[in-house]
Amino acid sequence: MKQTPSPRCALDVSTNADLHCHSRVSDGTLQPEELARRAKTQGVELWALTDHDEVGGQQRALDTALSLDLPYLTGVEISVSFAGRVVHIVGLGFEHQNPALIEGLRNTRGGxxxxxxxxxxxxxxxxxxxxxxxxxxxxxxxxxxxxxxxxxxxxxxxxxxxxxxxxxxxxTEGKPGYVEHRWAKLSDALRWIHEAGGQAVIAHPARYAFTPTEEYALITEFMGHGGRGIEVVTGSHSAAEAIKYTETALEFDLYASRGSDFHSPEESRVDLGRLDGLSGRLKPIWELLRDRIHWPR
Missing domain, CATH: 1.10.150.650 (DNA polymerase; domain 1)
Structure with missing residues (x-):
């Protein structure tokens, strides 16, 4: 009799992973538990909550996901300053109670x-x-x-x-309510993630409107600090941008990630679990993080 593959073995590039979303712990409108239930209902097969500069919702998200038989990766989205812009780095698969990570995020939130x-x-x-x-x-x-x-x-x-x-x-810049904030350094964000056992991903790269030279500088400096991943398919990218960053991932030999960047049922462009898939030519970031996934018992 043929055995059904273990879910631990079944993850591949076609997996409906959603590794970028936000709860009320940062700037989303739903609690971590509500997001876990929504992810499960929407067919997500691997999930991460990635609140801005905060890991306070991780245990709640993890516990609820596992109770729903939903594999889970810890996550966070860290704001960094680079080339005069705010760039976001997603951390995945880290130890969410790591003291250095918690302290670094606290300092980032301070301003x-x-x-x-x-x-x-x-x-x-x-x-x-x-x-x-x-x-x-x-x-x-x-x-x-x-x-x-x-x-x-x-x-x-x-x-x-x-x-x-x-x-x-x-x-936005030049408008009455815009105030610049000095965020973490790219090197600091990656150090916090890596020392806590995780992997780093450049979030929604098309959003930054970098010149080709600036984008090359971001990617190479990111990789120089040990960064291994880039978001290719996200709620912030058009279909053309997903194609562009598929080629970028291949050019730089980066692992590809995907995530809706979901914040709210009323505001978000894409719901949890409703993204297009990654190209079969790509290496998904969850391959690199297989040993960091929390699996239901």
Missing amino acids: REPRAREMAAGLAQVGIKGAFEGALKFVGNPELISRTHFARFLVESGHCSDVSEVFRRYL
Whole structure:
């Protein structure tokens, strides 16, 4: 009688992995437990919660995923400064209670409240009062108040029709509510991830609008610090961008990742588990992380 392959052996490039999403612990609207249930319902076969600069929801996500027979990778999305822009690095498969990682993330979060108060002051100058207090209503973790929380307040209060309009009018560089923040160094983020036993991935590379020279510098410096992965298929990429970064992954011999970057049922472009697949020519990042996956018993 032919035996059914173990799920531990069945993961391959066609696996419906979703390794990038956010809960209310950072700037999502659902709790980690709700996200786990949504991922399972949507057919996700390998899941990671990747809150911004915070691992406080990891145990809740892990416990719920395993209770649902959903394999799980620990995750985080770290904000770093590179070439005058904010770049996001996803860490996967690390020990989420690692003290150095937790301390590094805490320091990265440290400047968010002063920045948020400056953003509110800028918005007040164009007639939008009470933005800091309004944004706080949408924050699950006050240490992680962000532009997304301000955007939700501005939509709720009728200043804009949707979150995209808020960013266009108020929260991007040169607009009244934009305030730059100095994030972690790329080298620090990768060191925290690697010393905690994980692997690093460049998140949604098309979003940064780098020149080819700047992008080459990012990728080579990332690899110089031991980075091994790049997001190819994500809710932030068009089909053409997914093709472009398929070729990038092959050119640099990087492992490919995929993730919806899901934040909210009302706001996100792509739901959990609803991404296009990776090209069969690619090496999926979960091959590199097979020994770091938490498997249901």
